[in-house]
Amino acid sequence: MPTPNKLVILDRDGVINQDSDDYVKSLDEWLPYPSAIDAIARLSRAGWTVAVATNQSGIARGYYDEATLAAMHERLEALVEARGGEIRRIVHCPHGPDDDCDCRKPLPGLLEQIRQDLGIASLQGAWMVGDSLRDLQAGEAVGCHSVLVRTGKGERTLAKGKGLERARVFADLAAFADWLLG
Known part of the structure; x- marks a missing residue:
């Protein structure tokens, strides 16, 4: 069972892959940023549990579908696995900003879903990496350490x-992984 102090939760767009103001459709x-794929694999191989929590309102807006x-x-x-790593869980919010859901970040619903899916009692001490x-x-909101990447x-x-105020800032996910594993 993963422990919160060995859990890294990643946002997707802008952290793992290039973002677009027009949505990634x-x-x-x-x-993907090649260095981010490598960073995820390195974290995983070093014993860290890696999960992804991503807002995907493009689904609600009709820009792309669940498939x-x-x-x-x-x-x-597949890219992470090809480098010997694993992403334990990917969760997404398909709702738009006005849909009144409890999963769209900044609300912690996606992170709570990860906590439940992984069987962790608390996310206190886990890392949340976003842009x-x-x-x-x-x-x-759930006790994670904050990391802002510049990508x-x-x-x-x-x-x-x-x-x-509480965020550590890194150039990218690879720089954070270097620091965390250093």
Whole structure:
């Protein structure tokens, strides 16, 4: 059973793959950062449990469907597995910002789903890595350590400067993995 102090929860777009203001709508548009794929595999091989929690409102907006999203996540898992790593769980929120769900970050519903799925009593001490304030807020709501990466929307988030008091900042997921494993 994973323990929270050996759990890393990742946002997807902007952390693992290139983000787009027009949404990542197809497998062709899903462009992983090679260093992020390697970082996930290194964390996993070092005994860390890696999970992904991602808002995917493009589904609610009709830009792509669940099958397209599943294909992206299958590709992600295959790339990580090819490097000897594993993503233990991927959860997503398919809702739009006005759908009044409890899973869309900054709410912690996705992280609670990961906690339940992995059979962990608490997420206190786990790591939440994201490129936006809402990622960090979701993690902090359940006791995670916050990590902001500068990739994706990270530079924009950093420039706003609000709500980042507890966050550690890294250039990208690989730099965070180097630090965590160092």
